[in-house]
Amino acid sequence: MSDSARDAVTAAPAVVTAEALRRFATAVFCRWGLPEGDARTVADVLVWADLRGIDSHGVTRIPMYLRLLDDGDLNPTPAIKTCLETSATTVIDADRAAGPIAMTTAIGKAMEKARDAGIGVALVRGTTHTAALGYYTSSAAEAGMAAIAFAASVPMMAYHGARVASVSTSPISIAVPGGERGPVVLDMATSVASMGKLVQARKTGTPIPAGWAIDEHGRPTTDSSVAMTPLPLGGPKGSGLALMIEFVTSMLVANPILADALALEGRGKQRHKQNAFALAIDVARFCDPAVFRNEVDRLVAAVKTLPRNADAAEILVPGERGSRTFAERSARGIPLPGPIVAELARVATRFGVAMFPTDRSR
Amino acid sequence: MSDSARDAVTAAPAVVTAEALRRFATAVFCRWGLPEGDARTVADVLVWADLRGIDSHGVTRIPMYLRLLDDGDLNPTPAIKTCLETSATTVIDADRAAGPIAMTTAIGKAMEKARDAGIGVALVRGTTHTAALGYYTSSAAEAGMAAIAFAASVPMMAYHGARVASVSTSPISIAVPGGERGPVVLDMATSVASMGKLVQARKTGTPIPAGWAIDEHGRPTTDSSVAMTPLPLGGPKGSGLALMIEFVTSMLVANPILADALALEGRGKQRHKQNAFALAIDVARFCDPAVFRNEVDRLVAAVKTLPRNADAAEILVPGERGSRTFAERSARGIPLPGPIVAELARVATRFGVAMFPTDRSR
Numbered sequence: 001m002s003d004s005a006r007d008a009v010t011a012a013p014a015v016v017t018a019e020a021l022r023r024f025a026t027a028v029f030c031r032w033g034l035p036e037g038d039a040r041t042v043a044d045v046l047v048w049a050d051l052r053g054i055d056s057h058g059v060t061r062i063p064m065y066l067r068l069l070d071d072g073d074l075n076p077t078p079a080i081k082t083c084l085e086t087s088a089t090t091v092i093d094a095d096r097a098a099g100p101i102a103m104t105t106a107i108g109k110a111m112e113k114a115r116d117a118g119i120g121v122a123l124v125r126g127t128t129h130t131a132a133l134g135y136y137t138s139s140a141a142e143a144g145m146a147a148i149a150f151a152a153s154v155p156m157m158a159y160h161g162a163r164v165a166s167v168s169t170s171p172i173s174i175a176v177p178g179g180e181r182g183p184v185v186l187d188m189a190t191s192v193a194s195m196g197k198l199v200q201a202r203k204t205g206t207p208i209p210a211g212w213a214i215d216e217h218g219r220p221t222t223d224s225s226v227a228m229t230p231l232p233l234g235g236p237k238g239s240g241l242a243l244m245i246e247f248v249t250s251m252l253v254a255n256p257i258l259a260d261a262l263a264l265e266g267r268g269k270q271r272h273k274q275n276a277f278a279l280a281i282d283v284a285r286f287c288d289p290a291v292f293r294n295e296v297d298r299l300v301a302a303v304k305t306l307p308r309n310a311d312a313a314e315i316l317v318p319g320e321r322g323s324r325t326f327a328e329r330s331a332r333g334i335p336l337p338g339p340i341v342a343e344l345a346r347v348a349t350r351f352g353v354a355m356f357p358t359d360r361s362r
Numbered sequence: 363m364s365d366s367a368r369d370a371v372t373a374a375p376a377v378v379t380a381e382a383l384r385r386f387a388t389a390v391f392c393r394w395g396l397p398e399g400d401a402r403t404v405a406d407v408l409v410w411a412d413l414r415g416i417d418s419h420g421v422t423r424i425p426m427y428l429r430l431l432d433d434g435d436l437n438p439t440p441a442i443k444t445c446l447e448t449s450a451t452t453v454i455d456a457d458r459a460a461g462p463i464a465m466t467t468a469i470g471k472a473m474e475k476a477r478d479a480g481i482g483v484a485l486v487r488g489t490t491h492t493a494a495l496g497y498y499t500s501s502a503a504e505a506g507m508a509a510i511a512f513a514a515s516v517p518m519m520a521y522h523g524a525r526v527a528s529v530s531t532s533p534i535s536i537a538v539p540g541g542e543r544g545p546v547v548l549d550m551a552t553s554v555a556s557m558g559k560l561v562q563a564r565k566t567g568t569p570i571p572a573g574w575a576i577d578e579h580g581r582p583t584t585d586s587s588v589a590m591t592p593l594p595l596g597g598p599k600g601s602g603l604a605l606m607i608e609f610v611t612s613m614l615v616a617n618p619i620l621a622d623a624l625a626l627e628g629r630g631k632q633r634h635k636q637n638a639f640a641l642a643i644d645v646a647r648f649c650d651p652a653v654f655r656n657e658v659d660r661l662v663a664a665v666k667t668l669p670r671n672a673d674a675a676e677i678l679v680p681g682e683r684g685s686r687t688f689a690e691r692s693a694r695g696i697p698l699p700g701p702i703v704a705e706l707a708r709v710a711t712r713f714g715v716a717m718f719p720t721d722r723s724r
Contacts, residue, residue: 086480086647088450118448121481123648146610159665161674166665174606176613184609186602218671233596240548240680243665244536247546248508251538251657254649259657262664279641285448286485287616295613295621302624303521303528303605309580312523318602 011342014358015333021059022047024344024356028062031351032069033076038101042131045100049132050334053325054187056196057132060203060340062347064129065098073272074098074128080105083125088117091253094127096273100135102127103149103276107136110280111145118285124276125253129153130171134187134319136278137175141183144289146176146281152249153274155261157191158229159243160236163218165229167242167258169195175319177283179293181300185319190238190245191230198227204337250275373704376720377695383421384409386706386718390424393713394431395438400463404493407462411494412696415687416549418558419494422565422702424709426491427460435634436460436490442467445487450479453615456489458635462497464489465511465638469498472642473507480647486638487615491515492533496549496681498640499537503545506651508538508643514611515636517623519553520591521605522598525580527591529604529620531557537681539645541655543662547681552600552607553592560589566699612637 025043030036042065050058068074078095080102085091090109094102106122113120130151140147153168169191175183189195193212201208201224213227214220221227232238243258250257253275261270283289300317308315329335336344341358348355387405392398404427412420430436440457442464447453452471456464468484475482492513502509515530531553537545551557555574563570563586575589576582583589594600605620612619615637623632645651662679670677691697698706703720710717 084648087478088482089480089647091648117450117479119450119481119483121643146614148610158671159668159677161670161677162665162668163671164669166668172603174603174610176606176609184606186606188599188602192596214671218669233599234554236678236680237550237595240550241534241536243661244538244546244548244680246661247538247658248510248536248643251654251661252508252643252645252648254653256657256661259661259664262661262668281483281610281614283614285451286446286453286614291616292613295618296609299605299608299613299618299621299624302621303524306521306524306528306624307526307580308523309520309525309576315521315523316598318598318606 011338011345013338014336014341016336016356016358017333018047018051018330020356021050021334024348024353025059025062027353028066028347028351031353032066034098035077038098041104042098042100045104045131045135047334048135051326051329052132052134052322053329054132054134054196054322056194056200058334059336059344060200061129061131063343066347068128068272071272082109088113088119089121089123091123091125093125097127099127099130099274103130103133103136103278104139106276106278107140107147107149107280110147110278111140111143111282114145114280114282118282120280122278123249123253124278125255127274127276128272130274130276132187133171133173134175134185134322137173137187138183138185140280141175141177141185144177144283146283147174148279149173150245150249150277151274152246152257152276154257154270154272156195156230157232157239157242158214158218160232160239163214166262167232167239167246169230170242170245172241172245176296177289177293178300179297181297182323183319184296184300184317185322187319189230190233190242192233192238193230195230198224198230202227203339245277249277373700373707375700376698376703378698378718378720379695380409380413380692382718383412383696386710386715387421387424389715390428390709390713393715394428396460397439400460403466404460404462407466407493407497409696410497413688413691414494414496414684415691416494416496416558416684418556418562420696421698421706422562423491423493425705428709430490430634433634444471450475450481451483451485453485453487455487459489461489461492461636465492465495465498465640466501468638468640469502469509469511469642472509472640473502473505473644476507476642476644480644482642484640485611485615486640487617489636489638490634492636492638494549495533495535496537496547496684499535499549500545500547502642503537503539503547506539506645508645509536510641511535512607512611512639513636514608514619514638516619516632516634518557518592519594519601519604520576520580522594522601525576528624529594529601529608531592532604532607534603534607538658539651539655540662541659543659544685545681546658546662546679547684549681551592552595552604554595554600555592557592560586560592564589565701607639611639
């Protein structure tokens with residue numbers, strides 16, 4: 001357990017509006033030194049995750065972002081530049097920008113290329129925590145594009161057969177425009193459960209299901225306080241995907257993460273860095289977009305009415321639970337567990353920023 | 363159990379050279395009416411799978427290909443045409459070609475586009491069984507490209523929460539060029555185990571591990587004779603990937619497979635068809651390919667020497683076991699189980715083709 005977690009003042013759980021959380025996060029990042037527009041983008045991406053119920057990637061990450069800034073891993077005023085361009089691709093040097101800044105730039109560039117070439121790929125070199133990938137693929141889907149994104153990061157997950165963190169939990173997100181039901185958005189880690197979920201369970205003192213993680217000795221555990229290394233989805237498949245993502249992302253932009261980290265073998269700490277891959281497909285270049293949207297809805301409807309097995313109360317399509325949570329939390333506010341409120345209160349104190357107003361009546 | 367399986371004459375297991383199997387398969391497909399070059403391509407792709415140890419996708423599929431031809435689902439003399447083109451993409455109407463014919467065409471076109479645009483995507487509309495996707499991505503990697511491929515097919519796997527076949531076991535393959543160790547090639551189904559492995563277990567009377575499949579009533583089973591529907595990798599993740607693959611493949615080419623099949627609800631049989639997505643990335647456009655290859659080897663070496671957990675005798679990277687089997691079977695021949703030999707003997711009889719010479723001394 002980190003010092004900050006041990007020292008955390010206890011606080012009551014709270015319910016906060018998205019707007020209040022966004023204002024709070026924006027103010028904090030501004031105080032650190034991010035330009036206001038960038039601070040707002042980072043805040044927006046984090047609070048979007050909270051709204052969608054991806055609590056592990058929401059405002060709970062503010063302390064981590066601040067640590068990355070304090071350590072010099074995250075550059076508050078990056079000079080993002082295009083370092084390579086073809087008719088359908090672009091490579092962006094992110095200059096250690098906050099992930100949300102680099103990724104919104106990247107998905108925008110990929111979409112621009114896709115409008116010309118049918119598809120577009122933006123590769124991001126040297127960003128930091130990319131946050132919830134679904135934010136960027138969803139934004140493409142909202143604009144009528146299909147999108148696929150990967151992120152490559154430092155070793156966190158055990159490679160199949162290894163007992164130490166050796167590959168990233170590299171997320172994969174795929175989104176497509178939908179009709180009346182809106183976009184369908186898959187956003188998944190290549191681990192059984194994301195590192196964020198593990199950290200969240202540790203912060204809130206909740207046990208984890210068997211099969212999620214191993215402890216520092218490589219032993220399976222359900223105790224989130226000692227769970228250290230997430231296990232790959234389906235063994236060789238999950239860690240194989242994570243490895244291939246490092247190849248087609250980090251190695252294409254000549255910014256290897258895993259090989260350098262593994263070469264250190266505990267002798268020193270590697271700086272936090274991530275690379276990313278964003279692909280956009282302009283649906284309208286391939287087919288009638290209205291037909292596409294209707295067909296997406298037709299298949300979703302068919303899947304949702306499939307005969308269910310005994311344990312399943314409902315069949316959900318990718319992102320459906322998130323959309324539902326988004327609607328609910330947009331209306332009623334975002335619930336924050338006590339330990340998270342306490343952590344954010346410490347952040348408020350450090351930066352002399354007003355704590356967000358909370359509704360403790362729920 | 364199908365009639366042909368019940369009637370199968372028993373036969374001894376055999377060991378056959380790749381060349382003998384290729385000649386046999388080519389002759390059979392020629393007799394059915396495929397042009398010789400196409401027959402040879404299909405044979406080559408199937409035997410490649412046998413050489414790599416992907417027995418489920420090898421010559422064991424010959425009877426299925428013949429059934430597709432007999433039923434009119436597979437067109438022996440297709441007029442494959444490009445029906446849409448952008449600077450970085452192409453859509454190929456496969457005219458119900460054998461998967462290996464459509465897919466070798468597609469990966470070639472994707473690579474051609476990638477040479478110009480940095481990346482290239484070929485979408486395939488209306489092919490049949492695409493066979494081992496790793497064949498096509500490997501061929502791109504051998505030519506210095508990174509490649510990603512998906513295939514969309516008819517319902518075979520249970521969507522998470524459903525008790526019937528509802529999505530495909532849509533495979534994902536990713537390959538990159540390597541240095542001295544050769545390409546790294548991931549080729550995985552989005553199910554826990556591929557349909558091919560299930561069929562192979564059924565043909566050879568082998569039980570299957572728990573968690574692979576459910577029976578016709580939706581109950582979990584380890585009996586391969588009643589195992590009907592494979593389960594998705596990691597529940598919602600595997601079936602989510604399969605669903606998204608249908609969206610970015612079948613729906614982009616306006617040739618929906620799943621929605622049509624699910625709409626039939628058992629009222630009639632849908633014709634077999636598949637669509638596919640092949641992406642090529644010209645590594646040399648992004649970085650020094652020699653550095654890329656060395657870096658791939660460096661990471662592979664680091665992964666292989668990770669501290670292992672107690673159960674792991676060795677750490678394998680994607681495609682490594684396949685390469686090893688390829689070397690071994692290229693030298694010593696391909697072992698075929700008795701039931702497969704018997705099935706192929708029936709094929710030989712039907713077409714008046716000489717049975718391949720076998721080495722039964724092993």
